[in-house]
Amino acid sequence: MRCLDLFAGSGALGFEALSRGAASVVMVEKSRMALEALRKNAQRLGATNLTIVRGDALEFARGTGNRFDIVFIDPPYGSGLQVAALAAVRGLLSEGGRAYLESDSLLAGPRGWRILKHARAGRVHFHLLEREPHDQGGVSGNV
Numbered sequence: 103m104r105c106l107d108l109f110a111g112s113g114a115l116g117f118e119a120l121s122r123g124a125a126s127v128v129m130v131e132k133s134r135m136a137l138e139a140l141r142k143n144a145q146r147l148g149a150t151n152l153t154i155v156r157g158d159a160l161e162f163a164r165g166t167g168n169r170f171d172i173v174f175i176d177p178p179y180g181s182g183l184q185v186a187a188l189a190a191v192r193g194l195l196s197e198g199g200r201a202y203l204e205s206d207s208l209l210a211g212p213r214g215w216r217i218l219k220h221a222r223a224g225r226v227h228f229h230l231l232e233r234e235p236h237d238q239g240g241v242s243g244n245v
Contacts, residue, residue, distance in 0.1 A: 103171040106130070106194065108159040108187060113140045115174040115202070117147065126151040128170075130162045159183075163190035171199050179206040188212055188231070195233060203229045 103124050107116035110129035120127050129152065131137050140154050155162060160183070173191045177183035184205050191201055192214065200218070203209070205227045209217060212231075219230040 104169070104196070105172045105174065106163075106168075106170040106191070107174045107176075108163060108191070109175065109177045109183075110140060110154075111136055111176065113143060115176060116152070117143065117149065119172065119174075120147075120149055120152060124151070124172075126153070128153045128155060128168070130155045130157060130159045132156070132158055160186055160190050163187070163194060166194065168194065169196040169199070170194050171196050173199070173201045175201060176204040184209065185212060188215060192233060199232075201229075201231045203231065205229065 103119070105116060105119045105124045105127045107113065107127060107129040110116055110131040113129055116127040116129045129140060131140060131154070137154065137156050144152055144154065159177070173194060175184070175187045175191065177187055184203060188201065188203070195201065206225055208220065208227050209229050214234050215231045216234050217229055217231055221228045
């Protein structure tokens, strides 16, 4: 599987995907400190098939022409970027692709997406989503 880890932070989601056999992972992170840690951890783990990109996650998603099987979305809590991130990645998913989103709140039925799974661990809500095939529009609504 080809994976995209937006708002990579520590890289936990992307590194886990690599450890489970992902063909490739692209991690996007804006923070210089987090980028340094990502690069050191990639070297320490001997991570291959990994691309680390410094930049804004939403700008990257809007500008890349690549397709992914799984997109991990874990924006900073309280940022309100969940809906914008879902809109930005909608066209990046390959046929049958999924988005995995972590949030500090439960998603309230984002238009154009079907929530396949939801779980909660403490204050963190986990969502596994797929695109609604009949909806060609963007994402609207609140999280």
